[in-house]
Amino acid sequence: MGFPAAWGRPIGAEVDAFVDWLTTNMDWLFDGFSDAVLQLLVWIEDFLLWVPWPAAVLAVFLLSWRASGLALAGFAAAALLAVGLMGRLPDNPDTLWEASMETLALIIVSVLISLxxxxxxGVLGAQSRWVDSLSRPLLDGAQTMPSFVYLVPALLFFGLGTVPAVMATVIYAVPPVIRLTNLGIRQVSPETVEAARSFGATRMQLLVKVQIPMATPTIMAGVNQTTMLALSMVVIASLVGAGGLGEVVLRALGRQEPGNALIGGLAIIILAIITDRITQALGKAREEALAG
Incomplete structure (x- = not known):
């Protein structure tokens, strides 16, 4: 026996009506935010494309050396150089290097907004049980949904292009940094907190000068996971108009060109490995500094 149809409510129609109301009456907000995100994305992308490739490789080498040492620096520089050596894209005036810079710009903007x-x-969740109770089920739901689902609200409110790609990436990638910021603040030793209070620290001073610095290694782990999730959305984001390496892979798959899909995928993997190693090293360096 089927479920009585009369008991159901047209939830889909109600959601559609609410979305229509938002897009009609709040378009000024979405348009303004979209313009700001797009401008930031253009600035970062133009800068990355303007930087000469030797300077970019050198910058990655120095950052990796500062974070972990010569071994990581050599690996990161060689890996980034390998992206450039993969050559020019077929039927496209851009090189794989330029596509990688476009992807990197999208990731930088997405991660910045996520942070x-x-x-x-995350800080509010650690300070307020009400905020924590409210955010926890939302984060649980966000982390269990298929990544394609995040394209729906991004498309509805921002249309096609790079901005909805950024917003879908943000929604998908932001939960880890919220969770781990919350966790890091909560894990600060109660004795340390009480000692700071006994010396007259205000709530803001306690947060800024004690809790956040001591939670930095855990927060950096959240930054690392957020960055990795953002990179994992690159190909999916290309479905709504994002360029870069995701477009390279998507176009190659559509044309049944496994070789071009492979080099696009390898470039994504290389960027992921470089950012993963650098962010992990920065978090570990901070943890060692606190331990020392």
Whole structure:
């Protein structure tokens, strides 16, 4: 026996009506935010494309050396150089290097927005049981949904292009930094907190000068996971108009060109490995500094 149809509610139609109301009455907000994100993305992308490739390789080498040492620096520089050596894209005036810079710009903007939104929410969750109780089921739901689902709200509110790709990436990638910021603040030793309070630290001083610095290694782990999730959305984001390496892979798959799909995928993997190793090394360096 089937479920009585009369008991059901047209939830889909109600959601559609609500979305229509938002897009009609709040278009000024979405358009303004979209313009700001697009401008930031253009600035970063133009800068990355302007930087000469030897300077980019040298910058990665120096950052990796500062974070972990010569072994990581040599590996990161060689891996980035390998992206450039993969050559020019077929039927496209751009090289794989330029496509990689476009992808890197999208990842930088997505991670920046994720951190600006996620770290304060994580701090509030650690300070307020109400915020933690409210955010926890939302984060659980966000981390169990298929990644394609995040394209729906991005498309509805921002249309096609790089901005919805950024927003879908943010929604998908932000939960780890919220969770681990919350966890890092909560893991600060109660004795340390009490000692700071006994010396007259205000709530803000306690947070800024004690809790956040001591939680930095855990927060950096959240930054690492957020960055990796953002990179994992590169190909999916290309479905709504994002360029870069995701477009390279998607176009190659559509044309049944496994070789071109392979080099696009390898470039994504190389960027992921470089960012993973550098962010892990920075977090470990901070942890060792606190231990020392």
């Amino acid at each position: 600006v939104a996620g770290i304060p929410i």
